[in-house]
Amino acid sequence: MGEYVIKLPDVGEGVAEAELVEWNVAVGDVVQEDTILASVMTDKAAVEIPSPVEGTVKWLGGEIGDVVAVGSPLVRLEVAGEGNVAPGAPAEAASDPEPAPVATAGTETAPTPPAPPKREAPRPASTGAPRRQGDRPIASPAVRGRAREAGVDLRQVRGSGPAGRITHEDLDAFIEAGPQPAAGLGLRPDTSVTDVKVIGLRRRIAEKMALSKSRIAHITYVDEVDVTALEELRAQLNKNKQDGQPRLTILPFLMRAMVKAIAEQPAINAHYDDEAGVIHRHGGVHIGIAAQTPTGLVVPVVRHAEARDVWGCAAELNRLSDAAKAGTAGRDELTGSTITITSLGAMGGLVTTPVINHPEVAIVGVNKIQVRPVWDGSQFVPRRMMNLSSSFDHRVIDGWDAAVFVQRIKALLETPAMIFM
Missing domain, CATH: 4.10.320.10 (E3-binding domain)
Known part of the structure; x- marks a missing residue:
């Protein structure tokens, strides 16, 4: 019998370390070739580490949440034959090739869903x-x-x-x-405390939110939009849509309205490099859509929304949302946005204070649609109303410009025919 040491392989993206987010085996387990041993994460890239050989797990090199350097021993197996470590030699002496990582959500390679x-x-x-x-x-x-x-x-x-x-x-x-x-009847105090270690995607989200709030001077502008006409148009378009066309939600209309508003105010579609003191204004409108997934918040990106019509925006949005929820979205589909939309759908509340997706300078928040009484000059009439809660980087976007931007979007959504002109 011999010992085979599996080291953390180079998981790509030029990183030198990765966070250990899940063990799929325990000491004493018998593993086969290609058995997934562990999952590690860097940025928003999750990678599964398979075993290159058959053997029995003798040792695991870390706990969930540990940051492991590339090339460090990850697992030791007892194997038939000589293995790749001489008896008594340190784990670093292992010479056999390291296992190739299996890319999952957020990697640059074509994703392969885990078995x-x-x-x-x-x-x-x-x-x-x-x-x-x-x-x-x-x-x-x-x-x-x-x-x-x-x-x-x-x-x-x-x-x-x-x-x-x-x-x-x-x-x-x-x-x-x-x-x-039940162990017994009656009410009793619960004095338990559950410790939840912040790891993986949740840690990345925490770090990104802390960076945004610590560096960006947020200003949030809220206005209500009458979407009665838009909802009537949307219902009619969905009723008469052709085979193969996606069902339209309000988001594709908002995306097209943002494209038109950005054409008049290009400063909104930008990244601010505060360390270099440079604002990068982008010609292409790459709209990130904040999406909740079983593992946490991710932002798939609809690229070049300026080159897509309402149906094209809807189709790409549906594709990316499905990939994000399934955990198969590639890294290039989760990065590179120039402005972001955040929406909680029917749970969107009346007002939110969205956190800007650093290093962008603006984010548009969609609140839920409600029927409210609106005074038309002579009487109250029921109208479908929706609030937009939008945040801007006040270091580079003045309050007046933020208001002009939101008012332009409001005008387009309240007169939806203008979106198609």
Whole structure:
């Protein structure tokens, strides 16, 4: 028997280190060639690390959230034969080629969806007392995500893995067993504290938001828009759309209105390099669409919106949204925006204060559409109203210019025929 050391390979993008976001194996597991061992992340690029050989896991080189340097030992396997490390030699002496990373969401290579985990038949539901209060359940991020979606408290699930680790099979068995009997009746205080380590995409989001708020002097301008005519036009276009055309939401109309408004105010479509003191005004309008995914907030980019009509914007928006939610969007599809739209759809509230996507200088926030009474000069009439909450970098965009920009978008949306002229 020998030892085979797998090092963190060069995951591309010119980076020297990556964050460990998930272990797919534990010490003692038997792995086959191409078994996914771990997932690492750099920027918004997630990469899965496969095993190049068959063997038994002897050692794991880090904990979730650790930052690992490229070339550092990641996993040690016990293998048949000599392995790639001489007995007693340090792990750095490993000489066999490192495994090629498998690109997933956010990488520059063509994404390959990860194979679904192999599941055994559900085991009988675990019995016995739940995990002691205050003990943190041990489970992978994938298991935790499934538990959140199913409304399962992992403290009530017995783990069958090493050190009580909760596996997918343990969760399946718990869900199949149905609701667990209550320990007792009556109300009682909950003194538990759950520690959630900020890792992966959530860490990237936190860093980006902190950068934006610390560097950009935000000014937020809010105005209401009467979208009654726009909604009537949108319904008519959807009713008469041709086969193959996407269903229109309000966002493609907003995108086209922004393109027209930017043509009159090019300073809005820019990046501000505050370290160099240079504003980069872009001719192409690359609109980022903030989208919520199971793993967190990402911003897929509709490139060259100025060269797309309403249908073209809608089709590209649908494609990118599906890819982002499935985790297959490439890095080039998640970067490079020059201005951003953020929308919470039906949950959009009345007013928001959007955070600018650094280094951009503007972001347009869409709030939900509501029927409100509007005075037409002689009486109150019901109209479909929507607020736009837009933030601007006040270091380079004056309040007057911000107001002119939003007012131009408002005029286009309230008279939607102008969008097509």
